[in-house]
Amino acid sequence: MxxxxxxxxxxxxxxxxxxxxxxxxxxxxxxxxxxxxxxxxxxxxxxxxxxxxxxxxxxxxxxxxxxxxxxxxxxxxxxxxxxxxxxxxxxxxxxxxxxxxxxxxxxxxxxxxxxxxxxxxxxxxxxxxxxxxxxxxxxxxxxxxxxxxxxxxxxxxxxxxxxxxxxxxxxxxxxxxxxxxxxxxxxxxxxxxxxxxxxxxxxxxxxxxxxxxxxxxxxxxxxxxxxxxxxxxxALIMHFYQDKEQIAASFNNGVETGKIQSLKGNMGDAHNKGRSVILIGFSSGLSLVYKPRSLEVDVLFIRLIKKLYEEGFPYKLKAPNTISFDDHGWSEFITHIPLNSLEEAREYYKNIGASFALVYVLGGNDFHAENLITSGADPILIDLETIFSYQVTLFNEEIRELAQSLKTNGKVIGSVLSQGILPVWYPVSKDVWLDLGALTGEHHQSVPVMDGKKVPAKEYSCELLEGFKNTYKFFLKNREQFSKEWLETIFINKAQVRFLMRGTRVYALMLHKLTSPRFLKDGFLYSTEIERFAAPYFLGVKEEKSKYLWPIFLSERKAMEERDIPMFFGNVQETGIWDHNDGLLAEEFFESSAIERVLDRITSLSEKDMLLQTELIEESLYIRYRTTHRLEDSYSKEETFNPLTASSISKENLIEEAEALYNDFLLKAISENLENNIGLSYHHNLRNQVINIAPLNLYFYDGFLGISLFFSALYKITKKQEIKESALKGVFLLRESLKNKEYPLPVGRLPLGMGHGVAGIVQVLSLMEDYLEEPELLQDALFLLEKLTPEIIKNEDKVDWFNGIAGLLHASVNIYKRTKNSTALRIADLCGKELINRKATKLLHHGHMVKHVSIDKSFEKTTGLADQSGILYPLAKWLELSSNNEIETILKDGLNSEIELIHAVADQNNSVATSLCGGLSGMGIVQALLLGLPDYKERESSLETIKLVLSTLSNKSLELEDHLCCGKLGRVEFLLQASFATCNPSISDKALEILQNIINSKNEKGYYEILGKNKTMLWNPSFFQGISGIGYMMLRTARPEIIQSIFS
Known part of the structure; x- marks a missing residue:
């Protein structure tokens, strides 16, 4: 044929x-x-x-x-x-x-x-x-x-x-x-x-x-x-034929290796026309790893270790024996060897701590589970192509105005968190994330094992930190010796260091997608799908710089059209970037060479930085085994609400406590002022129950917006000018980027939700305008709404309140009610229609809390503000403006299902989630808020439902954490809403009792319970699961008549 x-x-x-x-x-x-x-x-x-x-x-x-x-x-x-x-x-x-x-x-x-x-x-x-x-x-x-x-x-x-x-x-x-x-x-x-x-x-x-x-x-x-x-x-056989004598001398004591008896391919990603790592077994019994690229950087690392020993390096580190040629190399095959004793386990964790510190000093990254092998007491780093790293020159003008905030980002980007040794979460699917961290992941070769069981890092954190600190101190003490001249004796040749333009898994996911039948029918569709990677090279970048960078994207696209993972390099002594074909793509792409970056790191070492890095290690190991909602700790079937019996607290005391928190912000979360270096916080992936440590972002949930809102509310009550100034500083850079005519905030590329996205920015600016009496803040919120197009809303794939369209509907209706601005109404209509078209209330009847509790069949399913409840209230607010029969029918069906669900869980003896985001508190808040809408028709039903929620919660123990999203303060918000909706002031007294419980506990322990029962390293200044939210709820409980609910 x-x-x-x-x-x-x-x-x-x-x-x-x-x-x-x-x-x-x-x-x-x-x-x-x-x-x-x-x-x-x-x-x-x-x-x-x-x-x-x-x-x-x-x-x-x-x-x-x-x-x-x-x-x-x-x-x-x-x-x-x-x-x-x-x-x-x-x-x-x-x-x-x-x-x-x-x-x-x-x-x-x-x-x-x-x-x-x-x-x-x-x-x-x-x-x-x-x-x-x-x-x-x-x-x-x-x-x-x-x-x-x-x-x-x-x-x-x-x-x-x-x-x-x-x-x-x-x-x-x-x-x-x-x-x-x-x-x-x-x-x-x-x-x-x-x-x-x-x-x-x-x-x-x-x-x-x-x-x-x-x-x-x-x-x-x-x-x-x-x-x-x-x-x-x-090429493999030609290389073996040419190198076999040197192979025998370097790896087999001069004895011939014999024939190639076995090969195991596809051991890594394919680069440069399908080339990948191959494990080769010889008839002599020798096993080697063949790599189709120069291994000069691996040789360089071996040379570095030897030099460090000459300087008195305190730990035994090993690296695979390696020989390198221009376009390929051979490396010793390292096998996973179990630990034999507890003493070996302690020695292993001291050694991994030392490796940890050395990688930190060198600026290395990508040492995830596949690039570390446990060989007895020796942790051995393999695939050393990223042992050094680079800082990319800032080309994007859109973030140049925000460059000062990168001081905080630098704490993560160049920290121990970026190495891959600690938890590294990657999405396997929309609902499943996998930890690929070398010490904490599931990869068998990188985790120490003894007697067939894993030896977890959290049980040997003292040894790990000992190795890290001692190595760090070694470099700190001897840094004068590690001069440029000293390093140049190691960096003899111009070794290439790999630069990760994107995570290799991002490329791998795209390559898998491109094998779907529709892309294999048409070369145009195949290529233009890869163009999803193009935007960062020209959006927000000046034209002459875009054209300077464009060859990098073309290299990416060409590689992926050939089914390769794109690969980029820098030379250890230069600042240009090269592709897998050894082509120079852009000169001065990096701010400095790898060797200069190592020198900068050594110069910047300090006792303060060592403390920060060790705290990050401790905290990262602690949160690895925590989820965003830990029902096993937070709820008990036997316990009922029983506030601590310590001294009572007044509303004035709450204001004093909030002001004390403000002062703590000035001392702890802020280095100089709010427009730079706000600090680190926990970032919660609500859908997948994963927590990461990251800098505060520009959003409401995990960002500086929540801090500014708390400060603004405090000013509303105290009228202290310095507090107002601090509040305005917190949104200064955001507002400046909005007004930047040449490179404004890229609104079209932001998510749209209330917790994460445009809605939260709009809502916070609007509330701040009310508290600070600064009309320009409201104008900024309207200006932001004007930047939204039908296409942007249609392209948003999330529909919930925290992350998606429901949050934007809520914020835009609120703005319209305050200003009668036609743009706000236009956005509200677009959002509402999109929710109706997508049948959003049915899509979300299994929110992040429900998904989690379904693991434990003893917990009844609920919704909450992160789920159906959070969509129904914005729709009800929109109905007041639109008078649409279809909306009314959908809303009625959704509310009936909410009420039925509340009654169902209330009738059960089993435990039920009580939080704001995914439980009864959130469902009850929505019922109370609905009663505040003038045209709401199901008033009697909602009143009865609120009473049922109150009754049910009175028999449930308090949540473990002190924060708002899924902690005690979610219940406080419900009690305040219920008190107002039922015209029963005594209900708000119960809210005050919970705040008393929180403050008394804090005074006794010395800290708020942000993430479980233990004191955490991070102060966590964020709003929904952090300190600023605690401060705001204190003020709201003290003065509910002037401090608004963020949910109303």
């Missing part, structure tokens, strides 16, 4: 990437502009503009001097033809198809292959094996049969990755041609197995031709990768 000339040209035409289309290598038959063509251009615009719309897309086109007309032509969906000589992969594809049709038995033989995708690919693998043996010639004798088969397995794994999604789609279509949809949907394992075999036989019998014409990118990628594999395997 061969391709016709027409088929060859059609495949080349459809598989052409974007740059090939723009270069005129294809011609389209249809010249008229079609609607689908315009839609394809709009999708490219959406991908590339970073929510910036057409204006941003025009910036992107300007990077390559592409006109909108040219872009529209490239987006054509018309048939056409490839111009000129066809690409080389077409002839390879045609050659491979000569193997078809074929019969399973002739291809598979006696092998039992259960994977029918692999069976389908066997003719291509046979073709590859044949051509590899031809390339190797006599050198094939250097391999055993097993090793040759291992080589084929490397190719096999990659081809399966590329083909699997298409195979599954074609398989379903194949079944549907012969059976009904109901058969397919209900197909059992036996029928599925039978049909999968039939479909594989269909492909072997000639079905591949239809597949390649339907998915031309599949043929291109498979053949290109096959050719890369041939080149790479041939």
């Amino acid at each position: 061969r391709l016709t000339e027409e088929q060859k040209n059609k495949i080349a035409f459809q598989a052409a990437f974007l740059d090939e289309r723009l270069a005129g290598k294809v011609e389209y038959f249809q010249k008229e502009i079609s609607k689908k063509q315009e839609q394809r251009l709009l999708q490219w615009q959406k991908n590339a503009s970073g929510r910036g719309g057409e204006k941003s897309f025009l910036q992107r086109l300007k990077m390559e001097e592409i006109s909108m007309e040219q872009a529209l032509i490239a987006a054509s969906d018309s048939d056409g033809r490839y111009l000129g000589k066809l690409p080389y992969y077409i002839s390879t594809l045609d050659e491979m198809l000569e193997s078809f049709p074929c019969v399973r038995n002739n291809i598979v033989g006696d092998k039992v292959i259960e994977n029918e995708v692999l069976v389908s690919l066997m003719p291509f693998l046979k073709y590859a094996e044949k051509h590899l043996l031809e390339k190797l010639g006599d050198n094939a004798a250097l391999f055993t049969e097993e090793a040759l088969a291992n080589m084929t397995s490397i190719l096999e794994n990659v081809l399966i990755q590329i083909f699997s999604q298409v195979w599954e789609e074609r398989f379903r279509l194949f079944v549907l041609r012969q059976e009904s949809m109901s058969f397919l949907m209900a197909m059992n394992a036996e029928n599925a197995s039978r049909y999968r075999g039939i479909f594989a036989d269909h492909l072997l019998g000639g079905g591949w031709l239809e597949v390649f014409t339907e998915y031309p990118l599949l043929g291109r990628l498979m053949t290109v990768y096959l050719n890369y594999w041939l080149e790479n395997m041939n």
Whole structure:
């Protein structure tokens, strides 16, 4: 079976990437502009503009001097033809198809292959094996049969990755041609197995031709990768042949290694035309790691360790024995060895602490679980390409105005938190995150084991910190010796250090996405999907700098079109950035060279910094095993509410306590003033119950907005001018960026929610205007709303109050009610309609709290402000402005389900979540707020529900934490709302009792319980789960008539 000339040209035409289309290598038959063509251009615009719309897309086109007309032509969906000589992969594809049709038995033989995708690919693998043996010639004798088969397995794994999604789609279509949809949907394992075999036989019998014409990118990628594999395997054997004497001398005591007996490929990411790390076993018993890049930086690290020992370095550190060449290298294979004793465990953690400190001094990163191996008492760092790091020159003008706040970011970016040794959370899916931290993750090779059980870092934190501190002190004490001249004796050669432009998993996720069938049909769609990575190179960057940086993006796109993970390097003694083809992409991309950065780090070492880094290690290990909601600690089935019996507290005492907190802010959270270095806080991923340490951001939940709101409320009561000044300083940089005409705050790229996003900014600025009597704050909020477009709202994928559209609906309705501003009403209408169109109240009936408590079946399900409750109230507020019968029906159905749920959980003896974000307090707050709406019709029902919530909560113990989101203060907010809604002042007395409980406990222990029962290192100044929220709720409880609820 061969391709016709027409088929060859059609495949080349459809598989052409974007740059090939723009270069005129294809011609389209249809010249008229079609609607689908315009839609394809709009999708490219959406991908590339970073929510910036057409204006941003025009910036992107300007990077390559592409006109909108040219872009529209490239987006054509018309048939056409490839111009000129066809690409080389077409002839390879045609050659491979000569193997078809074929019969399973002739291809598979006696092998039992259960994977029918692999069976389908066997003719291509046979073709590859044949051509590899031809390339190797006599050198094939250097391999055993097993090793040759291992080589084929490397190719096999990659081809399966590329083909699997298409195979599954074609398989379903194949079944549907012969059976009904109901058969397919209900197909059992036996029928599925039978049909999968039939479909594989269909492909072997000639079905591949239809597949390649339907998915031309599949043929291109498979053949290109096959050719890369041939080149790479041939390079491996040539390198071994050239280096075998040096290998024997360096790794095998001068004894010949023997044949290559086995290979294990795909041990790392593929770079530079499919090259990746390979583990090689020799017939002599030696095992080595072959890396298809220079390992000069690894050699440099070994040289550094030896030099440090000469200076009296206090710990034993090991690195794999390594030899390096210009384009490849060989390294000792390190195996995981369990610990033999408790003494070895203590020694191990001292050594890892020392490694930790050394990596910190060198500025290294990316030493996650895959790059550290536990070998007895020795923690051994492998893959040392990121042992040094760089600081990128700041090109983005949008954040230049916020540059001072990066002083705090530097505490994280250059700290022990950025090394990968402590917890590093990566999303596996939307609902599952995985810890890849070398010390705390699930990767077996990096975690010490004794007697078959893990030896956790949290049990040896003293030893770990001892090793870290002693090593840190060693560099601090001897830093005069570590001069530039001393370092240059180590940095002899111009070793390349890898720079991570993005996390490799970001690239890997994109490459997986690109194997979906729709992208393998069309080279234009494939390339323009990668353009999602383009925006940072031109948005907020001056044009001349954008064009200077643009080659970096083109390198990224080219690599991913070749199925590679993009790879970038810097030279240890220079500031330029290079790509995987050794091309210089941009000079002076880095602020300084790696060697200069090491010198800067050594110079900046201090006792104060050592204390900060050790505290970060302790805190990171502590929060690793905490979740954002820990029901096992927070709730007890037996306990009931019982405030501490210490001295009572008055409302005036609450104001005094809040003012004391303000003074603590000045001492603890602020280094000089609020516009710089506000501090670190816990950042909560509510959906996945993960906590990280990060700088305060610009949002309400974890950012400086909450601090400014607390200060503003305090000024409202005290009228102290210095407090007002502090409040305004907290939003100074944000407001300045709004007014920056050339590079304003990139509103279109911000989330929209109340906790995280635009809604929170609008809400806080509005409240601050009321408290501080500064009209310009309200004008800033309106100015921000004016920047929102229908496209921005439509593109927001989250609908809840904290993170998405419901929060923006709430804020915009509030602004409209205050100002009657038409823009605010327009935004409210857009948000409300979007929620209705998406049926948002049904989408969210399983919020983050419910998801968590469902693990424990004894907890009844609830919603809360992070869930359905948080959508219903903004919709009810909007209904007052819109008088829409559809809204009224949806709202009524949602409220009925809320009330039914409250009654259901109240009737049960089981425990129930009581928090504001995901429990009864949040549900009760919404019922109380609804009673404040003049046109609300279900008043009696809500009043009865509030009473039921009050009764239920009175029998439930207080939440463990003291904060607002899922702590005691959420219940305080409900009691204040219930007191107002029912006109019963005695209910607010219960709120005062809870505040008394919190303050008495703090006075007794010396700290607020922010994250469990233990005192934490971070003071956590954030609002919803931190100190500023505690201060605000004290003021609100003391003066509810003037300090507003943030939820109303």
